[in-house]
Amino acid sequence: MAPLATGFDSGHSVESARRALTARLQAGGIEEPSLDARLLVGAAVGLDLTGLITQADRHLAPEEATRLEAYVQRRLAHEPVARILGIREFWGLPFRLSEATLVPRPDTETVVELALEIFRERAVSERRPLIADIGTGSGAILLALLHEIPDAFGVGTDLSLTALHTARSNAAALGLADRAGFVACSYAAALRGPFDLIVSNPPYIPAGEIPKLSIEVREHDPHLALDGGNDGYDAYRALIPQAVERLLPGGALIVEAGQGQAGDIETLMAAAALSIDRPPKADLAGIPRAVSARKMPP
Numbered sequence: 001m002a003p004l005a006t007g008f009d010s011g012h013s014v015e016s017a018r019r020a021l022t023a024r025l026q027a028g029g030i031e032e033p034s035l036d037a038r039l040l041v042g043a044a045v046g047l048d049l050t051g052l053i054t055q056a057d058r059h060l061a062p063e064e065a066t067r068l069e070a071y072v073q074r075r076l077a078h079e080p081v082a083r084i085l086g087i088r089e090f091w092g093l094p095f096r097l098s099e100a101t102l103v104p105r106p107d108t109e110t111v112v113e114l115a116l117e118i119f120r121e122r123a124v125s126e127r128r129p130l131i132a133d134i135g136t137g138s139g140a141i142l143l144a145l146l147h148e149i150p151d152a153f154g155v156g157t158d159l160s161l162t163a164l165h166t167a168r169s170n171a172a173a174l175g176l177a178d179r180a181g182f183v184a185c186s187y188a189a190a191l192r193g194p195f196d197l198i199v200s201n202p203p204y205i206p207a208g209e210i211p212k213l214s215i216e217v218r219e220h221d222p223h224l225a226l227d228g229g230n231d232g233y234d235a236y237r238a239l240i241p242q243a244v245e246r247l248l249p250g251g252a253l254i255v256e257a258g259q260g261q262a263g264d265i266e267t268l269m270a271a272a273a274l275s276i277d278r279p280p281k282a283d284l285a286g287i288p289r290a291v292s293a294r295k296m297p298p
Contacts, residue, residue: 008065008072015056017041017065021072028076036081043085044068078215091144095170100162102225104140107283108201111256112144114281114290115199118252119149122196128153132246134187134200134239135159137225139167139180141199146176155181155191160224187239193246201256202235204228232258236265240272249297254290262288269293 008017018041025033042052044067045060060068074084082088082103088095090104091112097103119129129152133142136156146154158164164182171180183190188198205226210218217226228234236255243253253274257265262280270276274293283289 008060008068009062012060012065013057014041014045014047014052014060017060017068018052021068024072025075030075030078036075039081039085040071040075041068044071078219080216080220083220088138090138090140091147093140093144093147093174095138095140095143096166096173097138098162098166100158100160100222100224101138101166102201102221104138107285107287107289108141108256109144110281110283110289111141111199111201111254112148114292115141115145115197115252115254116148117281118254118292118294119145119197122250129197130154130193130195132157132188132191132193132195132198134198134243135202135225135235136167136182137163137201139170139182141201142167142180143171143174143176145197145199146179147174152196153179153181155183157183157185157188157191159184159186160222163222187235188242188246191242191246194248194251195246196248196251198243198247198251198253199255200235200239200253202228202239204232204235204256204258204261206230206232228258232261233264233268236268240268240274244272244274244295247295249295252292252294254292257289257291259287262291265291266293 018037021037022033025036045064071084080103086097088103091109095104131145131152131154133156136142136158139156142154142156146152156167161184164184168182171177203226205228207227207230210226266276275296276293280288281290
């Protein structure tokens with residue numbers, strides 16, 4: 001077998017570069033080499049999927065070849081494509097990332113889905129709906145909900161000022177800055193409410209499990225957003241009681257759960273006098289991913 005080419009130059013067309021990159025990524029043990037190659041080539045040459053097809057025979061400019069090779073080296077070191085490009089789509093919306101934010105994942109869209117289901121069941125009110133996103137990161141959950149609920153106002157909290165700056169920038173880019181505020185605090189400590197919905201994707205990986213995660217996660221996602229303490233439930237123990245104090249009667253708390261955690265989270269919610277009125281919502285893999293409970297009227 002001939003050795004794989006190791007570099008790009010202006011002799012490569014867009015299509016030959018995509019094929020060569022797919023082969024290099026596959027040889028490097030990357031899980032989705034074809035998809036990653038398409039995304040990286042497209043970013044390097046400034047073309048979307050349609051452009052990659054219609055301009056397949058166009059040759060790379062020298063600066064495009066240099067840029068693509070830099071991307072490849074980073075991906076072969078298992079840096080996620082979203083980190084390389086600095087952007088990730090979530091709920092059909094583009095979100096800029098930073099070193100202080102998680103890469104939004106499709107599993108987390110389950111939290112948005114459940115929050116919308118619960119919100120749309122509520123009685124119509126003349127008051128403006130209020131939403132809080134605890135540990136907002138890039139702002140993905142909060143801004144997806146504000147995009148879907150045009151009259152709502154939302155607040156995102158985070159310990160990281162860098163994450164809050166990223167979330168604020170995303171709100172502005174999505175045209176939602178006038179309906180979103182961001183506060184630096186631990187969980188909901190600085191919030192007053194009362195809120196119709198409180199949502200969160202808190203850190204839930206047991207500390208001892210973090211070294212076993214994929215390189216893409218353990219070396220590139222912020223550990224502050226991953227580490228759930230010794231058993232993975234530290235964040236839930238902190239945020240659930242805070243949420244109870246800040247929810248409207250009838251309001252709901254919706255949180256993301258790790259695999260196998262949903263039942264224990266429901267127990268924590270029930271112990272805080274929240275009412276479990278529906279089963280957890282499963283993600284596309286069938287894992288109970290979004291757990292909810294309501295604050296009952298007195």
